[in-house]
Amino acid sequence: MASSRLFNNIGRIGIGLAIAGGVINSMLYNVDGGHRAVIFDRFQGVKPDVIGEGTHFMIPWLHRPIIFDIRTRPRSVPSITGTKELQPIHKIMTLKSVLNQAFKLKNYKTRTSFAKRLLEWKPAADVAQQIGEQCLNDQWPPKPDRVLPTYIVNLDVPPIERWKDVIVTYKNELSDLIAYLKTFIIEISPELQFLINLIDTKLPAMADTLPTPYGDEMKGISQASGLPLGEIVLYNIFYEISSLCTSVVGQDQYGNILHGRNLDFGGAMGWDKINHTWTLTEKLRPLMVQINYTQNGQVLFKTTTFLGYIGSLTGIKPGVFSISINERNSLKGGYIGLIEWIFNINRNQSFITLAIRDMLTKSESYDQTVKYLAEVSLLAPCYYIVAGPKAGQGVIITRSRNGPDDIKPLGRDNLWFIAQTNYDNWKKQPIFDDRLTPCIKCMQAKGKNQVTFESLFNVLSSRPMLNKETVYTSLMEPATGRFESYWQYCRDEDAPCRPW
Structure with a gap:
């Protein structure tokens, strides 16, 4: 009897710990390195505070974290300049390279001085005109x-069939474009990485919300x-x-x-x-x-x-x-x-x-x-x-x-x-x-x-x-x-x- 009561007590304690662990786990979320989060509150909307890296508490059901990838990535900066004969010269380099070249020309100690120098580089108005x-x-x-x-798209045809004939003709070009789009979409802004992550999860269901x-x-x-x-x-x-x-x-x-x-x-x-x-x-x-x-x-x-x-x-x-x-x-x-x-x-x-x-x-x-x-x-x-x-x-x-x-x-x-x-x-x-x-x-x-x-x-x-x-x-x-x-x-x- 004593041993039975002991095992029953241990079982109750184990169940309690499991429940407590589950509750605590539901109150925690992680923000990995190179990421930030905002909290959506069901009553107040998106909260203004930006959450940094680490483990954080939230109130289950009431709060939902939305996490963004903010890691920096190389960005190409195309530029057209000209020779004294006004012949166009195309150059392309990463933003890091641009900064490195700028700082070789002069030791800029502040962002303001660097910005002023960038403005000095713009072509004169008469050259820009030409x-x-x-x-x-x-x-x-x-x-x-x-x-x-x-x-022609016939609006009298059921929506799921309207585009069929014309899309079949262009499906290879469409496939090629979307493949490229997925590769380079985050070049617009790192915040858009979340769209790529959602292609196979949230985005298909999004069609039903339109x-x-x-x-x-x-x-x-x-x-x-x-x-x-x-x-x-x-x-x-x-x-x-x-x-x-x-x-x-x-x-x-x-x-x-x-x-x-x-x-x-x-x-x-x-x-x-x-x-x-x-x-x-x-x-x-x-x-x-x-x-x-x-x-x-x-x-x-x-x-x-x-x-x-x-x-x-x-x-x-x-x-x-x-x-x-x-x-x-x-x-x-x-x-x-x-x-x-x-x-x-x-x-x-x-x-x-x-x-x-x-x-x-x-x-x-x-x-x-x-x-x-x-x-x-x-x-x-x-x-x-x-x-x-x-x-x-x-x-x-x-x-x-x-x-x-x-x-x-x-x-x-x-x-x-x-x-x-x-x-x-x-x-x-x-x-x-x-x-x-x-x-x-x-x-x-x-x-x-x-x-x-x-x-x-x-x-x-x-x-x-x-x-x-x-x-x-x-x-x-x-x-x-x-x-x-x-x-x-x-x-x-x-x-x-x-x-x-």
């Missing part, structure tokens, strides 16, 4: 082989291409993170509205030192197409897009509106919204390119489109550039994630056009990427009497609006539904070309 700024008149018409191919019909369309693309669903989801959320663009809306002396845009994509994603191109940009070109979305046998709207990408970057709904989207460079970029969506912290917001497709599908007027895009909660900051079929209908909507920071209508500042790149248009543009000022100068040089497809194409084919990242130019006329898209190439043999 190397990088143009306002061409002879680029129209483009050669026939630069016209993007057109395909509004109808987008999740089923992604599943259909996965089935047709043979690629894992997680990779298709990654490909479709990538614009929430990074791209560059130039958009222009102009009105002629008769009140006719035209809309043009360059899509620049792929910078910082692998520089080809032999061909002086961005590798990702070149891999995107074969996937560029025009899609005519039909319903009840009629064209409902048209877009220019990458095959396999279901959001809309550039589009027109004939007689209603045209639209383009530009990335807004911001410290609070799209990765924050993605984290909130993937981990179900906040799904009461829209993906920035799916919001456009929603409007192309449902909107009945220019005003309805502008109101929705100004007010809807978004995963990422951006610029929406919208044009309508009537005189005066043009606007740049500068968006934060929660609402508009500025709405600039056509006609403000007594201008007959509006232009937008990737920085707030009311602020001084950065010296390393000022496409807005040359664009405005060129539009003013063309004049109000030259608001035509020809003049817009010439403006968008002029450097630096045309650069090494430029993939295509689209031209749109909302009133008639005329929509043309062309592959673009920036070749150094024509004139020195900027990396971005």
Whole structure:
């Protein structure tokens, strides 16, 4: 009896210790070296404190740690400079090499002094003008082989089947692009490593969290291409993170509205030192197409897009509106919204390119489109550039994630056009990427009497609006539904070309 009681007591103690150990274990989490964490509180949201390396306590159920990889990695810095004869020289080196070279020239003791020296290295204004700024008149018409191919997506077909036929034709190019994208995605920011880690876990399930019909369309693309669903989801959320663009809306002396845009994509994603191109940009070109979305046998709207990408970057709904989207460079970029969506912290917001497709599908007027895009909660900051079929209908909507920071209508500042790149248009543009000022100068040089497809194409084919990242130019006329898209190439043999 005594021994039986002893074993019973030992058993109870063992069970108690096991329970206690389990409770304690559920209250601990580790942050490994080179990582940081933030805590999501079910009642308060994401806490502001950043947690460093080590073992830490949390309250089970109430708290959930989200861990990021912040380890530094080599980053390539492409640079174009010139000889005294203004011949372009392409150089590429890691950021470490840049710093080493700089400190060989002079012993900089502070970051401020080094920053001042970097600014001293910028080319003089007259040299920059000769190397990088143009306002061409002879680029129209483009050669026939630069016209993007057109395909039809029938919205009357079940979403999972809509893309099947066209995707099968391009599945090898899509597979090659996504493989490269996975390799270089963290070049944009180390914070994005978490996306790669989630491809086989969280991202496939993310398709089921998207509004109808987008999740089923992604599943259909996965089935047709043979690629894992997680990779298709990654490909479709990538614009929430990074791209560059130039958009222009102009009105002629008769009140006719035209809309043009360059899509620049792929910078910082692998520089080809032999061909002086961005590798990702070149891999995107074969996937560029025009899609005519039909319903009840009629064209409902048209877009220019990458095959396999279901959001809309550039589009027109004939007689209603045209639209383009530009990335807004911001410290609070799209990765924050993605984290909130993937981990179900906040799904009461829209993906920035799916919001456009929603409007192309449902909107009945220019005003309805502008109101929705100004007010809807978004995963990422951006610029929406919208044009309508009537005189005066043009606007740049500068968006934060929660609402508009500025709405600039056509006609403000007594201008007959509006232009937008990737920085707030009311602020001084950065010296390393000022496409807005040359664009405005060129539009003013063309004049109000030259608001035509020809003049817009010439403006968008002029450097630096045309650069090494430029993939295509689209031209749109909302009133008639005329929509043309062309592959673009920036070749150094024509004139020195900027990396971005």
